[in-house]
Amino acid sequence: xxxxxxxxxxxxxxxxxxxxxxxxxxxxxxxxxxxxxxxxxxxxxxxxxxxxxxxxxxxxxxxxxxxxxxxxxxxxxxxxxxxxxxxxxxxxxxxxxxxxxxxxxxxxxxxxxxxxxxxxxxxxxxxxxxxxxxxxxxxxxxxxxxxxxxxxxxxxxxxxxxxxxxxxxxxxxxxxxxxxxxxxxxxxxxxxxxxxxxxxxxxxxxxxxxxxxxxxxxxxxxxxxxxxxxxxxxxxxxxxxxxxxxxxxxxxxxxxxxxxxxxxxxxxxxxxxxxxxxxxxxxxxxxxxxxxx
Ligand SMILES: C[S@@+](CC[C@H](N)C(=O)[O-])C[C@H]1O[C@@H](n2cnc3c(N)ncnc32)[C@H](O)[C@@H]1O
Numbered sequence: 001x002x003x004x005x006x007x008x009x010x011x012x013x014x015x016x017x018x019x020x021x022x023x024x025x026x027x028x029x030x031x032x033x034x035x036x037x038x039x040x041x042x043x044x045x046x047x048x049x050x051x052x053x054x055x056x057x058x059x060x061x062x063x064x065x066x067x068x069x070x071x072x073x074x075x076x077x078x079x080x081x082x083x084x085x086x087x088x089x090x091x092x093x094x095x096x097x098x099x100x101x102x103x104x105x106x107x108x109x110x111x112x113x114x115x116x117x118x119x120x121x122x123x124x125x126x127x128x129x130x131x132x133x134x135x136x137x138x139x140x141x142x143x144x145x146x147x148x149x150x151x152x153x154x155x156x157x158x159x160x161x162x163x164x165x166x167x168x169x170x171x172x173x174x175x176x177x178x179x180x181x182x183x184x185x186x187x188x189x190x191x192x193x194x195x196x197x198x199x200x201x202x203x204x205x206x207x208x209x210x211x212x213x214x215x216x217x218x219x220x221x222x223x224x225x226x227x228x229x230x231x232x233x234x235x236x237x238x239x240x241x242x243x244x245x246x247x248x249x250x251x252x253x254x255x256x257x258x259x260x261x262x263x264x265x266x267x268x269x270x271x272x273x274x275x276x277x278x279x280x281x282x283x284x285x286x287x288x289x290x291x292x293x
Contacts, residue, residue, distance in 0.1 A: 004178045005221075006126045009080035019086055022056050025216055030206070034150055034257060035060060035121070037202070039067070041148035041259035042117035047071040051115045051140060053105045053133065054078055054123030058087025058098075064119075065091075065098035075110065077103040105133035110140045117141070120149040124190070125183040134194035141262040147196055148259035153184035156205075157217065159240075161249035166236045170219070173226040184256035196260025207252040214244040217251060 005012040012018065025031050039060075044050055048068045052061040055076030065074040076098065078084050087100040103109050105120075106129055118137040124130035137147045154175060159167045175181050183190075188201040206213070214220055220241055227237040243249035 004126050006122075007179060010082050015080065015082040019057050019083070021215070021218070023059070026059050028212065028216055031216075034204075034255065035063075037257055038119060038121060038148045038150050038259075039064065041146060041200070041257070042119055043146050044068055044072070044117045048116040049073045049114065050075075051108070051110065051118045051137075052076045053108070053118060053120050053137065054126070055087060055100065056080075056083050058083075058090050058100055060119070060121060061087065061098055061100070062091060062094070062096060065096040069096065072097060074098040075115075076100045077105065077108060079104055106136060107132075108136045108140055112139055113142045113145075115140050115142065115145060117146045117148070119147070120151070122151060124149060124151050124187070125154070125178055125180050127183075128179045130180050130183055130186075131190055131194060134190055134196075138195050138262050143262060143264045145262045146259060147191065147262065148257070149187055149191070150255065150257045151184035151187055153254045153256060154178055154181035155185065156252070156254040158252045159219070159244070159249055160252070161209075162240050162243040163236065166232050166240050169231045170223050170226040170237070170240060173229060173231050174218075174222040177222075177225070184254065187256045187258040191258050191260040195263055197263050199258060199260040201256060201258040203254060203256050205252065205254045207250060209247045209250045213251045214241070217253060219244060219251070 005018060009015050009018055042050065044064065044067065046068055049072060050064050050068060052064065052074060055061045055078050058076050061074045061076035068074065074097065076087055078100070079102065081102045084100045084102045091098050091100065101109065105123060105127060118141055120133070124133060127133055134147065141147065157171060188199050191199045223237040223240050226232045227234045
């Protein structure tokens with residue numbers, strides 16, 4: 001079965017294609033507006049410190065770094081060294097207080113209570129344990145800090161106006177590839193379970209016949225993957241793509257945005273607590289100290 005390429009960007013066949021895909025989605029007005037909503041939920045301003053988990057090529061981290069300047073700071077963390085290298089390349093020479101690090105969402109290399117806000121955009125779905133990543137967000141946030149996340153619910157994805165059997169088999173391949181396809185639908189509950197308070201959420205159903213939807217939802221890539229594993233024939237995949245490209249088929253999918261506040265008392269990761277306790281260096285709760293280490 002094919003794996004979600006975003007769970008292992010560096011080992012995927014063509015990481016640069018994934019960078020181009022992310023750039024293309026950032027050009028879609030809907031995603032830009034959702035990005036603005038996500039930013040509003042982070043409640044940041046000049047001087048804030050922000051962590052962008054699963055930052056990809058850094059588009060949002062760079063935008064936020066400009067918004068929190070001059071004294072604010074952004075750290076972008078991504079599991080892919082290719083994404084991080086691209087983000088660093090884009091940041092070079094811009095004079096922004098932003099740093100990009102290779103790291104794991106489930107085990108952030110940041111001290112406790114260091115950030116004012118933490119964001120996830122289209123990341124939790126690619127993790128085997130999204131709850132662990134949200135617990136890490138709670139750990140690195142200061143009391144009262146904000147988390148905000150945007151994720152699709154792939155289980156809601158439907159395609160009309162094309163052969164339903166072919167659609168089902170392509171979507172089954174896709175569903176099997178994504179570690180947490182219903183991350184969007186579970187977002188509010190995941191935030192509450194990670195200890196966030198004042199959880200607010202927004203559900204948005206997209207539907208339409210626009211050929212861009214095909215690429216924004218990566219249906220073209222998954223039709224190809226389904227053909228490669230023999231779930232559909234090449235001719236069936238081509239017919240589905242032609243129906244979508246030609247605007248004869250429509251797609252429908254639900255996206256979820258949720259945000260919450262870190263409680264006054266959040267769990268510490270035991271090993272981090274131990275490291276801090278045995279360190280002689282004073283722990284200053286500021287992201288700039290964390291990134292300057
Ligand atoms: C769909 S992309 C979204 C990128 C960016 N947030 C955006 O909206 O453009 C998902 C990103 O999550 C990263 N990722 C996947 N698993 C991760 C993990 N365990 N820890 C950190 N990042 C991870 C991928 O490398 C990829 O850059």
